[in-house]
Amino acid sequence: KQEVTQIPAALSVPEGENLVLNCSFTDSAIYNLQWFRQDPGKGLTSLLLIQSSQREQTSGRLNASLDKSSGRSTLYIAASQPGDSATYLCAVINQFYFGTGTSLTVIP
């Protein structure tokens, strides 16, 4: 069974910093990988979808990379803002297996 791990579980950074969130998975036979954002008590909002044939995707200040051979994906957030504070989850898609998320706090 696929296992998805996100490290760190929590991260606190000052506003303006660039940061990297990590997602690792045990089975490299995935279709795609998707990053989500979840605000407390709310649903999941899709941030980026990386298809298995791609190595990265960008949206605004966000950049996600995928290395299937090493079982890793990273989400890079540039120039962090307090509004980026949320929990970030990755999901690997053959079935949908989720990591437990990284809780990000950006301090003004």
Place this chain on the structure above:
Amino acid sequence: EAQVTQNPRYLITVTGKKLTVTCSQNMNHEYMSWYRQDPGLGLRQIYYSMNVEVTDKGDVPEGYKVSRKEKRNFPLILESPSPNQTSLYFCASSLFAGVLEELFFGEGSRLTVL
């Protein structure tokens, strides 16, 4: 607007009183699924459906039922709810066509079983 709609959003009930959480999507998606989210445990899949009349158990199906009679609807049924089913529930859907793609989530249904 493309969306996944869950109802009710909040529900407090008592042990043993049957309830149904509805889920509907307007994107003609083949794949639909239910998750529960609990602190420290993350998102765990309850049931999923690849298409109409096709449903399969996820990781935590005990105490739940589902049905997929129409493509757009995928209700979650708790025949006899218990307090350990108190959780935040999410319905999600994805276009299948042989390869699972982007997953779209509903807003969530917070269930409390007393």
